[in-house]
Amino acid sequence: FSLPQELARLGRTVLLFDNRGIGESADHPGNVGIPDLAKDVLALASALFGARKFVVLGHSSGAFVAQYLAIHAPGDVAAIVLIGAQGDRRTADAGAAEFFKLGRANFHSDSDLESRMTLLSYFFDRNARDDDSDRDFREICKQSLRDRRPKATIQAQLTMLGSADYGPQLQTILCPALVLHGEK
Numbered sequence: 001f002s003l004p005q006e007l008a009r010l011g012r013t014v015l016l017f018d019n020r021g022i023g024e025s026a027d028h029p030g031n032v033g034i035p036d037l038a039k040d041v042l043a044l045a046s047a048l049f050g051a052r053k054f055v056v057l058g059h060s061s062g063a064f065v066a067q068y069l070a071i072h073a074p075g076d077v078a079a080i081v082l083i084g085a086q087g088d089r090r091t092a093d094a095g096a097a098e099f100f101k102l103g104r105a106n107f108h109s110d111s112d113l114e115s116r117m118t119l120l121s122y123f124f125d126r127n128a129r130d131d132d133s134d135r136d137f138r139e140i141c142k143q144s145l146r147d148r149r150p151k152a153t154i155q156a157q158l159t160m161l162g163s164a165d166y167g168p169q170l171q172t173i174l175c176p177a178l179v180l181h182g183e184k
Contacts, residue, residue: 003057015044019062031156034164037061038068042076053078060084061157064164070173071166079176087167113138 004014019037045054055078058066063085070080117138127137135143 013048015048017044019065031159033160034064034068035072037065038072041065041069042073045076055079055081057081058083058085061161061164064161064166067166067170067173070175070177071169074174077175079178080173082177082179084181085179086164087170 004016007014020032020040041056053076056066056069058064058080060083063082066080066082067085069077
């Protein structure tokens with residue numbers, strides 16, 4: 001992710017953070033929803049930017065937050081960039097249901113390498129290598145098994161993602177939107 005650094009070098013103000021329950025912010029009490037994450041973004045943006053509009057870049061679950069902000073806080077959002085986002089649930093990839101089923105059953109496990117590889121193949125090419133450490137996909141998955149997150153956190157995140165669907169409201173987004181997605 002060199003984009004934030006590149007934007008900063010161009011003199012842009014960049015706020016880069018992990019949402020509650022995601023990445024380095026993995027442990028949190030209770031359930032969390034997209035509206036909660038959006039409130040976090042608005043609070044941070046208000047503290048840093050005041051009343052100035054801002055651009056939201058969201059990847060995966062962050063793309064749901066960006067969509068939510070564009071729909072529910074259009075006065076705060078200048079534009080959105082969605083990476084690996086879902087639009088209308090009715091048009092979702094058929095594998096999405098299998099992903100959530102497998103995730104709920106196995107993502108908190110620290111021993112089921114094959115299930116972790118199946119889950120992470122939704123996000124990474126199985127032929128990918130980590131350029132920084134020269135790890136292959138299997139090694140990346142093994143490391144993921146060592147990075148344990150509490151089962152309640154995983155369940156809350158999957159519940160949040162499994163219920164998010166802004167498809168019926170996408171037509172209300174009035175700000176510019178750039179959508180970047182995979183091969184399909």
